[in-house]
Amino acid sequence: MKYSSFSNLYTNKKQNINNIYNTSKNYLMTYSRIAFYEILKHNLCSNNTVYLPNFICKDILSSIKELKLKYIYYEVDKNLNPILDFDVNCDLLLIVNYFGFPQNKDLFKYFINSKKCITVEDNSHGFLSRDKYNNLLGTRYDCGFISLYKSVLIGNGSICIINNNKIKINNLVEKNTNNIYFSLKMFCIRYLILNDKIGLYIFLFKRMLRKIIFKSKYTISSLNDENELPKNIFINKNYSLNNFSLDLDLQIKKRRKLYMFIMEIIKDEFVEPIFNELEPHTVPFCFPFYTDKKNILKIELILKKYNLFVIPWPSLPSDIKKIPSFYNKVFYIPFKI
């Protein structure tokens, strides 16, 4: 089976992305960092504390640091389940559905009930994914966000979901919009990127450029990313979820099929999948696994035939005191299709 057989998204059964997340109030923002910043800004005070996992991409800290809020980390175990400290008092808890796999709500229930904190579901990775009760990830707590651009080849875009009427945010919409530029961008998204393999080639081309310029095929996160929010915080007023139509059922099937396919082709290569089970409603963002760094070259050689590759994750925050050894053994194979 060739990877290319997974990458054609052009079908006649397209559905609007807005139709799926419209049971909650949703806003399209540029990035999840901006959505998180907005949630923090309008719902916390300056002396409030955020409790978040230390197994996380450092970029998300920028939302907290811009507002000079206090924060405390909790660790996760090897199954990426939380190790919560009940002695911690927090005003907001961040729960991360790693790689599109749902966190078990039972593991947070007592903590949330006892602290009465605002709970935010970081579902940056979990576009279209659901838990075993068929609940859409991102809609299960007070609010959530989904980095749409990480799963679908569009420039930026994160869905900020508000499930609790008490949570306030501002919709950050650009006042002056350059319509010609915007129309061109939408044309590219609709007719080129969303429709077929061109998106994949653009992605591989960007990766090649990065390798030539920065000598690394991976996106390099800098200390600035941890401290500063992205510059483009306002979204074009004509940009809306109604603009994006995809065959969502096909997306789900392809992601699940690709997960099982990768499991099969790399199972003998010192790869330990982080999640051994693919529950019926999970829509994986990628194939995440543990391995030693020395095995990566061999794994990439196998994946190359299918146009697939490996990325280390995450770029950890700089201020973690003690890093559990398995944190540095996490890699994933992206399905940006």
Ligand SMILES: Cc1ncc(COP(=O)(O)O)c(C=O)c1O
């Ligand atoms: C778990 C997680 N949450 C949030 C973010 C931030 O997402 P965005 O790039 O949409 O701001 C990232 C990635 O950087 C991430 O990996």
